[in-house]
Amino acid sequence: xxxxxxxxxxxxxxxxxxxxxxxxxxxxxxxxxxxxxxxxxxxxxxxxxxxxxxxxxxxxxxxxxxxxxxxxxxxxxxxxxxxxxxxxxxxxxxxxxxxxxxxxxxxxxxxxxxxxxxxxxxxxxxxxxxxxxxxxxxxxxxxxxxxxxxxxxxxxxxxxxxxxxxxxxxxxxxxxxxxxxxxxxxxxxxxxxxxxxx
Amino acid sequence: xxxxxxxxxxxxxxxxxxxxxxxxxxxxxxxxxxxxxxxxxxxxxxxxxxxxxxxxxxxxxxxxxxxxxxxxxxxxxxxxxxxxxxxxxxxxxxxxxxxxxxxxxxxxxxxxxxxxxxxxxxxxxxxxxxxxxxxxxxxxxxxxxxxxxxxxxxxxxxxxxxxxxxxxxxxxxxxxxxxxxxxxxxxxxxxxxxxxxxxxxxxxxxxxxxxxxxxxxxxxxxxxxxxxxxxxxxxxxxxxxxxxxxxxxxxxxxxxxxxxxxxxxxxxxxxxxxxxxxxxxxxxxxxxxxxxxxxxxxxxxxxxxxxxxxxxxxxxxxxxxxxxxxxxxxxxxxxxxxxxxxxxxxxxxxxxxxxxxxxxxxxxx
Numbered sequence: 034x035x036x037x038x039x040x041x042x043x044x045x046x047x048x049x050x051x052x053x054x055x056x057x058x059x060x061x062x063x064x065x066x067x068x069x070x071x072x073x074x075x076x077x078x079x080x081x082x083x084x085x086x087x088x089x090x091x092x093x094x095x096x097x098x099x100x101x102x103x104x105x106x107x108x109x110x111x112x113x114x115x116x117x118x119x120x121x122x123x124x125x126x127x128x129x130x131x132x133x134x135x136x137x138x139x140x141x142x143x144x145x146x147x148x149x150x151x152x153x154x155x156x157x158x159x160x161x162x163x164x165x166x167x168x169x170x171x172x173x174x175x176x177x178x179x180x181x182x183x184x185x186x187x188x189x190x191x192x193x194x195x196x197x198x199x200x201x202x203x204x205x206x207x208x209x210x211x212x213x214x215x216x217x218x219x220x221x222x223x224x225x226x227x228x229x230x231x
Numbered sequence: 232x233x234x235x236x237x238x239x240x241x242x243x244x245x246x247x248x249x250x251x252x253x254x255x256x257x258x259x260x261x262x263x264x265x266x267x268x269x270x271x272x273x274x275x276x277x278x279x280x281x282x283x284x285x286x287x288x289x290x291x292x293x294x295x296x297x298x299x300x301x302x303x304x305x306x307x308x309x310x311x312x313x314x315x316x317x318x319x320x321x322x323x324x325x326x327x328x329x330x331x332x333x334x335x336x337x338x339x340x341x342x343x344x345x346x347x348x349x350x351x352x353x354x355x356x357x358x359x360x361x362x363x364x365x366x367x368x369x370x371x372x373x374x375x376x377x378x379x380x381x382x383x384x385x386x387x388x389x390x391x392x393x394x395x396x397x398x399x400x401x402x403x404x405x406x407x408x409x410x411x412x413x414x415x416x417x418x419x420x421x422x423x424x425x426x427x428x429x430x431x432x433x434x435x436x437x438x439x440x441x442x443x444x445x446x447x448x449x450x451x452x453x454x455x456x457x458x459x460x461x462x463x464x465x466x467x468x469x470x471x472x473x474x475x476x477x478x479x480x481x482x483x484x485x486x487x488x489x490x491x492x493x494x495x496x497x498x499x500x501x502x503x504x505x506x507x508x509x510x511x512x513x514x515x516x517x518x519x520x521x522x523x524x525x526x527x528x529x530x531x532x533x534x535x536x537x538x539x540x541x542x543x544x545x546x547x548x549x550x551x552x553x554x555x556x557x558x559x560x561x562x563x564x565x566x567x568x569x570x571x572x573x574x575x576x577x578x579x580x581x582x583x584x585x586x587x588x589x590x591x592x593x594x595x596x
Contacts, residue, residue: 079565088569089586092537093593097565099556109557 036069041212042147043069043121045205045226049145050074054116057081057140059103060123064091071096079115081106104128107136114140121147122224124190125181134197138231143202147226152186152219153208171223187219194229202228238263238286238322238329241365247324247357253348257338260362261329262286262321265305266313275368276311276595277359277395278320279376279383282451282508283500285328288320289313294499303583310592316372321362323355323383325508327501330358334434334501344503345431352379352515356386360394373595375399377580378547379508382515385555388536389517389528399594401539401587402580404551405525405558406516411546414454415509418447422502431503444502445493452492457543457576461485518558525558532559536566537594539580539587546577567594 036047043066050056052074058067061080064087070076080098082088091098099106103120104127118141120133125148127133137144149171150156159167166176174181185193187206194201206213206222213221238261246254263286268274278288278301289305291298305311305318322330325347333347363371374395376384381403388398404411422428425443433439453461465485469475472482481487518525536559540552549570559566571586573579580587 077565079560085569085571085586088567089590089593092567092569092590093596095593095596097535097567099560099566099568100570101553101556101568109560111561114560114563 034065034069034072036073039065039069040121041207041210042205042224042226045207045212046119046121046145046147047074049203049228050076050117052076055079055114056117056119057110057115058119058121059107059137060120060126061087061091061096061098063087064094064096064098066119066121067091067096067098068094103133107133107140110140112139113142115142117141117143117145119145121145122149124148125183125185127183130183130185131193131197134193134199134229138197138199138229142230144199144229145226146190146229147224148185148190149181150187150206150219150222150225151184152188153223154220155223157220169223187222187225190225190227194227197231199229199231202230204228240329241362243361243365245361247354247361249348249354249357250351251348255324255331255348258324258331258358258361259329259335260321260324260331260358260365262319262362263288263290264320265289265318266316268317272317272368273370273372274316275371276316276318277363277371277374277387278305278311278318279359279374279380279387280320280323281376281378281380282512283448283496283505284380285326286320286322287328289318292499295495300581304588304591310588311375311595312592316595319362319366319368319371321359323508324358325350325355325504325511327504332501333431333503333507342434344434347503347507349510349514350507351511352382353386353390353520355511356383356390359383359387360391363394369394371395373397373399375401375591376403377401378403378577379512382512382517385517386515388532388534389521392532392534395534397535397537397594399537399539399591400552400555402541402544402547402577403538404515404547405518405528405555406551407513408551412513414450415513417450419506419509421446421450422506425502428502431506433502439497440502441494441497444497444500444505445490447502447505448496448500449489449493452489454546455576455578457545457574459543460575460578463574464488525554526561529559529562529564532562532564534564535594536564537590538566538568539590540568540570541573541576541579542570543574544577544579 067078088100118137156167205226206218243258289299322328381400422443425440428440470487540549
């Protein structure tokens with residue numbers, strides 16, 4: 034698998050991780066990003082994943098992945114053990130996204146965070162005109178089944194980063210699987226990726 | 232106890248130093264191997280056996296005639312593929328299947344019995360390392376073990392980190408808990424309370440302490456199973472009868488099963504070996520050996536680790552594996568961990584489990 038085959042938010046992250054660095058991928062799923070990072074950027078990648086079946090897939094492809102819950106298990110990693118802590122489309126599932134952000138910036142010198150933007154115009158339109166919790170391409174699961182318990186917008190995230198004293202190094206926004214510019218991202222972006230430091 | 236079975240054996244040309252400060256001379260290590268050894272010796276998988284296991288991991292047991300204890304895992308095209316790997320499994324010292332143990336002859340020609348020195352898990356691994364040395368194998372592709380075998384794999388990684396490229400630890404622990412020690416003590420006391428034990432001096436004449444050993448096995452066997460598994464398998468069903476006997480026969484199926492397990496065990500295992508090996512497990516505390524902090528044990532480790540636990544294992548529960556994983560993380564080691572779901576408690580590592588097969592196969596890739 035190569036960068037171009039990754040989900041757009043993961044491709045943006047993969048393209049900007051410095052080769053040879055140490056990375057913790059939190060909620061690494063089947064390890065697609067880790068595999069690309071190890072193969073193409075000589076990155077020393079570690080993963081944390083809740084689902085045993087996903088961990089099994091990762092182990093089978095030779096990746097170092099620990100089964101565990103990011104809400105509780107990040108505490109076991111030493112300070113600044115990684116150059117990057119990566120949290121892709123997992124922030125909105127955390128029991129306390131604010132504390133999760135603290136942990137990311139504790140274990141990693143830098144962090145990449147990606148999430149679906151709840152203020153995308155489709156989501157707003159679905160709520161405004163439908164009057165029901167939005168089900169969109171980016172958020173396809175009904176409100177009672179979704180793991181996304183803390184919906185977040187681009188502007189909310191910027192505000193959280195500010196409150197936490199985290200510096201936004203760079204950001205990328207995506208709509209229709211393509212990168213779009215930053216202007217009016219809170220309205221136009223389906224997904225966002227932020228690179229943070231503290 | 233039958234006579235020593237005919238395995239390959241390596242006689243060490245040096246004394247084996249022990250953690251107790253004593254040393255053991257004239258040591259023999261009995262082992263089995265499967266699959267071709269690559270010319271550069273790069274394809275060795277060392278399998279470490281559990282408390283009552285032996286070297287017959289993938290071939291018939293010479294006394295019982297039963298298939299190897301991990302035949303479902305080890306063999307041609309199995310997860311540990313003997314078409315590809317050269318698999319070595321040795322009987323640990325202290326045991327009774329050909330490696331030097333309490334039933335072996337001491338220098339005076341009589342069995343050691345209780346004169347055999349108390350050994351540790353690290354001493355067992357010293358024996359394994361000596362075997363590798365004797366076979367000219369500097370570094371194994373993978374060391375793998377379940378239960379006490381996992382302790383040996385951890386001990387090898389901690390004390391001889393350059394000897395294993397990958398370390399696979401299944402249903403194991405970095406230390407014996409009070410509960411673990413307690414169950415073992417019940418077993419030891421059962422053996423020592425058997426009049427036939429005679430302070431361990433039963434080899435020359437008279438019966439072996441089979442009753443005590445059988446009780447020890449029965450108590451231990453309970454810890455290998457889950458309550459759910461026992462309930463499913465036996466419930467309160469009666470054994471070959473319609474009503475309770477109002478006596479002390481094995482009325483219940485579970486009683487009959489345990490008695491069968493106990494008496495079967497005495498045919499293939501030596502009571503003194505059971506004392507020595509359980510003691511070694513009770514003494515096991517990897518952190519204590521290294522100044523008290525488990526993360527320090529693995530400082531600078533370059534091996535890749537994989538740990539697997541089972542959700543119904545209450546002997547070495549998932550928390551024990553996680554404890555090791557956290558230490559490896561803190562040391563910056565490459566580690567994978569997964570808790571698998573299985574109904575059969577600690578014994579799950581020996582039973583059919585497709586996910587375990589895929590993890591083992593994948594980790595060895």
